[in-house]
Amino acid sequence: MASVFNAFKLLFLLTSLSFFDLGSCGEPQKSLNILPPTCTRIECPKFDSVEVGNGYEIRRYSTALWMSTSPIQDISLVAATRTGFLQLFDYIQGKNDYNKTIEMTAPVITEVVPSDGPFCKSSFTVSFFVPEANQADPPPAEGLHAQKWNLTYAAVRQFSGFVTDSNVGEEAAALQASISGTKWASAIEKSHGNNSTYSTSVYTVAQYNSPFESDNRVNEIWLLFQIKDENIL
Ligand SMILES: *[C@@H]1O[C@H](CO)[C@@H](O)[C@H](O)[C@H]1NC(C)=O
Ligand SMILES: *[C@@H]1O[C@H](CO)[C@@H](O)[C@H](O)[C@H]1NC(C)=O
Ligand SMILES: *[C@@H]1O[C@H](CO)[C@@H](O)[C@H](O)[C@H]1NC(C)=O
Numbered sequence: 171m172a173s174v175f176n177a178f179k180l181l182f183l184l185t186s187l188s189f190f191d192l193g194s195c196g197e198p199q200k201s202l203n204i205l206p207p208t209c210t211r212i213e214c215p216k217f218d219s220v221e222v223g224n225g226y227e228i229r230r231y232s233t234a235l236w237m238s239t240s241p242i243q244d245i246s247l248v249a250a251t252r253t254g255f256l257q258l259f260d261y262i263q264g265k266n267d268y269n270k271t272i273e274m275t276a277p278v279i280t281e282v283v284p285s286d287g288p289f290c291k292s293s294f295t296v297s298f299f300v301p302e303a304n305q306a307d308p309p310p311a312e313g314l315h316a317q318k319w320n321l322t323y324a325a326v327r328q329f330s331g332f333v334t335d336s337n338v339g340e341e342a343a344a345l346q347a348s349i350s351g352t353k354w355a356s357a358i359e360k361s362h363g364n365n366s367t368y369s370t371s372v373y374t375v376a377q378y379n380s381p382f383e384s385d386n387r388v389n390e391i392w393l394l395f396q397i398k399d400e401n402i403l
Contacts, residue, residue, distance in 0.1 A: 203227060203328060206378040206388040208276045213301050214378075220323070220403065225348030227326045234319045235305045236279070236297035237261060243291040246335050247375065251280045254296025257313060262298065266309035275299040277376035277390070282338075284371050324374075325349050325358065325393040333377055333389050342373045345391045353402050361395035 203222060206214070215234040219227060239257055244250035255278055262272040275298065283293040297317065300308045308316050327345035329337070349355045362372070374392040397403070 204388065206276065206328075206390075207386050208378040208388070213273065213275045213299070214277065215299050217324075221354075223348065223352065223354075225327065226345060226354075227328075228354055229324045229326055231319060231322045231324065234322070235300040235308060236317045236319070237300055237308060237311075237314050238295050238297040238317050239314060241283070241293040241295050243293055245291050247280060247282060247292070247294060247338055248333065248335050250292075250294035251278070251296055251333075251375075251377070254280065254294065258296060258298040261309075261311050261314060266311040266314075268309040270304075270309050272304055272309070273301050275301055276378045279377075279392070280375045282342075282373050282375065320396070323357070323395050323397055325354050325395070327391045329389055329391075330387050331389075332381075332387065333375060338375055338391070341389075342391045345373075345393060349393070357397055357402055358393055358395040361397070 208214070215231055217229040217231045220230050221228040237258065239254040242250040242253055244253070258278065262274060264271045266272075277299070279297045279299075281295040281297070283295075285292045300316070310316075325345060327341055327348065329341050331337070349358070374394060376390040376392055378389065379387045
């Protein structure tokens with residue numbers, strides 16, 4: 171198992187060097203809408219599908235526990251995700267207060283808080299889904315913190331291929347466009363309210379595959395929100 175993890179780690183590094191950066195030209199691809207194949211092999215957070223719309227899916231995640239890095243300032247999502255992933259990778263390999271190894275899960279998610287100005291760095295928080303077996307007592311670790319989700323909704327857009335710094339913004343914009351005018355757009359706006367640090371421009375990138383898998387790759391953009399008024403369902 172260790173060698174698999176090491177291959178994973180190595181290839182994650184390779185990806186960051188853009189060996190596989192093939193997705194930067196062309197239009198955003200059509201949204202997929204499948205259960206990521208990875209989730210038949212390793213544990214993923216459970217959700218209910220609330221609605222499948224044109225170009226989006228609305229999901230309800232009941233509870234989920236994530237182990238998260240501190241915000242990472244960078245101009246590149248790919249670079250920041252690599253930095254965060256390596257920290258989380260050490261964590262699951264036993265670099266934690268209990269010296270405990272933890273099973274790999276999917277997806278690894280990166281929350282993106284875009285910068286205001288053209289030359290500012292964005293802020294990225296990278297998180298690992300804590301397996302159910304470890305949720306009661308996730309090992310603490312320096313530089314990481316646990317985040318427990320209450321009932322959380324997500325507007326989701328899937329896309330295949332590799333996540334790149336150029337395609338991710340296009341996919342996020344395509345998701346925004348596909349929910350525009352729906353009740354979900356206003357629910358998201360309401361949920362985010364006037365909190366400028368959690369404005370509607372914040373999105374999350376979920377990656378389900380290790381970098382050496384080149385076929386059947388599934389990535390997702392998530393717009394996370396809470397619903398105060400359940401009547402809209
Ligand atoms: C974890 O490993 C370190 C280094 O081997 C050791 O000093 C420490 O006591 C261990 N902690 C636990 C909780 O086993
Ligand atoms: C989650 O739910 C608990 C209990 O209902 C509440 O105290 C807490 O504020 C909620 N957290 C968020 C982030 O909404
Ligand atoms: C946001 O701010 C505007 C004006 O400051 C106010 O009218 C509106 O009610 C606020 N919305 C929320 C969700 O707090």
